[in-house]
Amino acid sequence: MADIVDVWTSILLPARSRLDQQAAEHFAHYNSPMTAMAKAHTWRSNARGEFALRAPEGFRLENERAEMGKVVIVDESDEMPYQLKSITALQLEIDNAGRQGRLFSPSESSRLVLYRFDKANNLHLSAAPARIVGRRGSRRRVELLEPPRKWGSWPVAGSTEPTDDRFEQPTDTYDDMFGVDEMTLSDDL
Amino acid sequence: MTSEPRLAAYRRLEQITQGELAARLGTDRSTVGAIEMGRREMTLDVSNLGYSAERFGAVPSMSEPLHRSRASTRKSARDRAKELLRLGGEVYVELAARHPKVPRPRLQRFPTPESFADVADLAKEIRVGVLEVEEDAPIKNLTSAVERAGIVLVPIVNLPGIDGLSAWVEHADQRVPVIGLNPNVPGDRFRLTVLHEVGHLTMHNTKSDTGESEANHLARTVLIPDEELRELFDRCSPTLRDFVGLKRRWGISVAALIYGARELGLIDDHRYRSLQIQMAPWRRNEPEAFSPVLGGLLPRLVEVSGGPGPVGDQLGISREHIRDITNWSHLRPLDGQGTGGQPVGRLRSVDTGTAT
Numbered sequence: 001m002a003d004i005v006d007v008w009t010s011i012l013l014p015a016r017s018r019l020d021q022q023a024a025e026h027f028a029h030y031n032s033p034m035t036a037m038a039k040a041h042t043w044r045s046n047a048r049g050e051f052a053l054r055a056p057e058g059f060r061l062e063n064e065r066a067e068m069g070k071v072v073i074v075d076e077s078d079e080m081p082y083q084l085k086s087i088t089a090l091q092l093e094i095d096n097a098g099r100q101g102r103l104f105s106p107s108e109s110s111r112l113v114l115y116r117f118d119k120a121n122n123l124h125l126s127a128a129p130a131r132i133v134g135r136r137g138s139r140r141r142v143e144l145l146e147p148p149r150k151w152g153s154w155p156v157a158g159s160t161e162p163t164d165d166r167f168e169q170p171t172d173t174y175d176d177m178f179g180v181d182e183m184t185l186s187d188d189l
Numbered sequence: 190m191t192s193e194p195r196l197a198a199y200r201r202l203e204q205i206t207q208g209e210l211a212a213r214l215g216t217d218r219s220t221v222g223a224i225e226m227g228r229r230e231m232t233l234d235v236s237n238l239g240y241s242a243e244r245f246g247a248v249p250s251m252s253e254p255l256h257r258s259r260a261s262t263r264k265s266a267r268d269r270a271k272e273l274l275r276l277g278g279e280v281y282v283e284l285a286a287r288h289p290k291v292p293r294p295r296l297q298r299f300p301t302p303e304s305f306a307d308v309a310d311l312a313k314e315i316r317v318g319v320l321e322v323e324e325d326a327p328i329k330n331l332t333s334a335v336e337r338a339g340i341v342l343v344p345i346v347n348l349p350g351i352d353g354l355s356a357w358v359e360h361a362d363q364r365v366p367v368i369g370l371n372p373n374v375p376g377d378r379f380r381l382t383v384l385h386e387v388g389h390l391t392m393h394n395t396k397s398d399t400g401e402s403e404a405n406h407l408a409r410t411v412l413i414p415d416e417e418l419r420e421l422f423d424r425c426s427p428t429l430r431d432f433v434g435l436k437r438r439w440g441i442s443v444a445a446l447i448y449g450a451r452e453l454g455l456i457d458d459h460r461y462r463s464l465q466i467q468m469a470p471w472r473r474n475e476p477e478a479f480s481p482v483l484g485g486l487l488p489r490l491v492e493v494s495g496g497p498g499p500v501g502d503q504l505g506i507s508r509e510h511i512r513d514i515t516n517w518s519h520l521r522p523l524d525g526q527g528t529g530g531q532p533v534g535r536l537r538s539v540d541t542g543t544a545t
Contacts, residue, residue, distance in 0.1 A: 045470075052467035053476065055428035167376070167440040167479045172333035174489045177290040 004075055004082060005125070005151050007056050008113055012084075012123060015046035016156045020121075022046075044069040044084070072110075081110040082127070090114060114148055117156075125151040194231045195245045196224050198275065199238060201268040202510060213238065241505025249279050249360035254369075255389045255396060262350030270345045270354055270369050276506070277343035277487060277514045278358025278367040283504060284490040286361070291490065294339035295319050296366045299391045305452070308392075308403050312410035315387060325414055327439045331380045332482040335368075340387065342484030344517040345369040352378070355386035366390045372483050372517045375474070377442035379481030384408035409449045412441040422455045429467050437477050444468060444475065488515040 019042055026034040034042075048071060051061050062072040062081065071084040090112065109131060116124045126148035200210050207225070208218040214233050223229035235245045254271050285291040296319055302308045317324055320334040328334055336342060341358075345351050348371070355368040368386040370379065388404035413435070421427055421435060427450075432443045447468070451461045468475075491511060494500045501508035 049470050052470070053428075053430045053433065055430065055467065166477055167437055169330045169332075169376070169440070169479070169482050171482075172330055172337075172485060174336075174486055177288060177292075177486075178489070178493045 004059075004073075007051075007059050007073060008082070008084075008125060008151075009123070009154055010054060010056070011047050011050035012115065012125075013154055013156055015043055015050050016117070016121075016123065018046045018050075019043045020156070040086075041069045044071050047071050047084070082113050083110055085112045085114055087114050087116045087126075112144070112148075121156045122153050123156060124153045127151055194224060195240065195248050196221060196231065198248045198272050199240070199245075200225075201265075202272045202276070202513070204265045204269050239501065239507030239509065244505035249275055249358050251275050251278070251359065251367075252357045252394070254354040254356040255393055255400065262348075266348040266351060267354075270348050270351050271356070273343050273345060273514055274354065274356045274367040274369050275358055276510060277341050277369075278356075278365045279360045280500075280504065280506065280511065280514060281341045281367075281487055281490065282358075282360045282363050282365055284487075284494055284500070287494070288490070291486070292337055292339040293363070294365050296338060296340055296387070296390060301392055301394075301397075302403060305403075305406055308388075308406045309410050309415060311391065312407050313414075315391065315407070316411050316414075320411075325417070328412065329440070330482055331383055331412075331440070332484060335383055335387070336484065336486040339365065340390075341365055341367040341487060342383075343367060343369050343487065343514045344484065345371050346373075346517070353382035353386045355390050357390065370484070372481060374481065375442075376479040376481040377436065377440060377445075377475065380412060380440055381405075381408045381442060381445060384411050387411070405445075405448075406452065409441065409445050413439045413446070413449070415449075415453060418446065418449055418453060418455065422450070429464060432464075433476050436475070440479070442475055443471070443477075483517040488517075491515050 019039060022042055023034045023039060026032075048061060048066060051059075051073065058076050060074050060076060062070075062074060064070065064072070072081050074081045110129075111127050112130045114126045114128065118124065128148040129145040131143055131145060196210070200207065203210075205213075206218075207221045211218045211221045214221070214235070214237075216233060220229065220233075224231050224233070231246065235242060238245075251271075251274065254267075254274060285293070296315075299311055299314075302311060313324065316322055316328075319338050320328065320331075321338070322328050322334055332342065345354070351369070352371045352374060353368060355366065358365050358367050366387075368383060368390075370382060370386075372379070374382070385404045385408040388407035389400065392403060392407070393400045417439070418435075421431060425431065429443070432446045435441070435446055436443050447456075447461065447464045450456045451458070456464070491497055491500050494503070497511040497515065498508050500506075501511045504511075
């Protein structure tokens with residue numbers, strides 16, 4: 001069975017690689033960059049898609065608030081949820097603690113998977129156990145139970161499989177029927 | 190040929206009313222109606238429609254097309270599609286007669302199957318006997334294999350709701366299978382539709398409760414034999430990724446593979462639902478998309494015969510209608526005025542047949 005770190009990297013790296021393509025297509029089409037908000041949501045949507053493609057054994061994806069971009073993977077061996085969160089977002093929450101609610105708070109007992117991309121497009125992951133404290137109405141505050149522990153860093157470039165091995169369909173010109181040339185149809189029709 | 194004059198067929202191709210046709214012919218609606226009903230002889234001058242009088246006298250007979258279309262498809266769209274099949278078969282027979290190497294139809298009707306096992310046997314026969322491809326290898330260029338089996342492919346463009354339809358057209362003592370296809374779909378859907386229609390042509394005379402599922406089953410089993418799907422399950426408990434890999438090799442949609450796996454009892458209903466949920470984000474655009482290979486033989490026949498203009502003149506058929514059965518481009522000029530943008534016809538000059 002795959003390790004939780006392998007599971008996360010196996011979906012986040014290709015999701016980011018695909019996002020880079022999507023952002024480039026967006027720019028080429030509109031001559032205007034994709035917004036940071038759109039990038040964040042597209043990447044999370046891609047990550048969910050990559051998980052569905054791979055369907056790693058022993059893990060499942062939570063569907064709660066998926067439409068809002070929440071990505072939570074549950075390790076079925078101990079039912080521990082791992083919620084994706086950017087380090088920037090966590091820092092904002094810590095800074096604003098007590099002043100505003102959060103969009104996605106972790107489950108009662110869970111682990112946050114904290115990510116950051118650097119300028120060289122490397123993915124940095126760390127994780128920390130977390131819990132909800134100070135629930136007041138719909139406002140909740142996240143408290144890290146321990147300092148985050150680094151999982152590692154991975155380059156996005158070259159992390160995905162080549163995509164040029166799509167289904168191939170050789171061309172048929174039908175020249176042989178009209179005495180134009182020798183039969184040009186590929187033998188592997 | 191039937192004794193039915195081409196007047197109604199022309200109207201259906203043009204998607205116009207009897208009154209509009211009467212205006213083009215400089216007569217009144219009741220005269221057009223009477224000719225169409227057989228109550229009056231066809232004596233009108235049709236030269237400004239782009240047809241010769243001889244050609245306008247009768248149309249080839251054809252079987253009633255079975256549609257792979259949505260219920261919302263308009264009747265006028267279905268009628269036009271049917272006439273495109275008829276004209277495609279007619280033109281193919283006449284042009285193919287000039288070139289002995291152009292294939293004559295190898296497809297034939299088979300008895301209506303009594304079970305899916307019969308359909309699977311028929312799929313093998315079609316794969317090897319009709320399409321002449323290996324029994325257990327992917328069919329790379331399905332369009333070519335089908336056209337080399339003497340099946341005529343014509344484009345069905347800008348007719349919302351129709352992915353494919355097919356009919357047997359009888360002309361000059363020949364019976365040719367003709368399939369109309371919407372080119373504006375992903376390649377995997379195009380391939381399934383082609384074989385779905387081949388299934389109808391070989392198995393069905395009329396609509397039935399099981400006809401669609403039999404045609405789907407045949408399409409899937411021609412594209413990927415059951416043994417190949419079973420082999421995948423012998424190796425592992427496949428995830429969506431494995432199905433995508435199979436699509437990359439066999440050129441068949443993931444949705445069809447998952448459906449096939451359930452048909453064969455390789456996955457239970459729970460696993461089927463789970464895979465369906467995982468597929469939800471790709472309902473319209475599956476991963477590993479590829480483009481369809483559009484029909485090429487009829488356009489090539491027209492091309493080597495001089496192009497749509499000369500061929501139209503030689504055969505006494507509207508040049509524009511020759512283009513309609515050979516032009517697979519979706520970029521046709523549309524007249525959407527006053528119809529909420531719905532394609533209802535084309536902007537053209539009737540007397541010259543030139544698109545404007």
